Amino acid sequence: MFENQERIDRGIFNVIHVVQGSQFVSDEPNTVLTTILGSCVATCITDPVRGVGGMNHFLLPEGSPDERQQMRYGSHAMELLINGLLKMGARKDRMEAKLFGGAMMHDGLGKIGPANMEFAQKFLVNEGIRCVAKSLGGTDARRIRYVPTTGQARQMIVRSSEVLVSRSSVGKSNDDDGITIF
Known part of the structure; x- marks a missing residue:
């Protein structure tokens, strides 16, 4: 098995980890995007008719025009994600978004999480x-898996190096590895 592939639900998928300050767009049905969030926000957008979608991961709502730092900011990350989808044939009137993150991880970070949530919305x-769905705020980190071609998302809550499954989810997965929330 290749380094960036893993078995998920009896199939082989190309798993792409979307790190802070990056974004990824795909129309490949075997692609799964993942990220881990604290106060950062990830926006997952799909055009379900075209079968294309993507995810970004930003640290702060807006900031410096310094080109090297722009991907850290939601204003730039959102534009890149939407433009990437449009280039692959998505239409804005069909786009559906899901938002994750924006937690208050600890008092020392101020109100970064809430500011990121407000900006994204x-x-x-x-x-x-x-x-169409969101899981924002709180005090816990989140691990996200997102299938860009279908818009299916799975979230796991992360607390103190321990992964717990949220009981407020809409549906439970069959594999006890996490939950499908929408």
């Missing part, structure tokens, strides 16, 4: 992109 409203 306002950005989607201003762009006319429907937010």
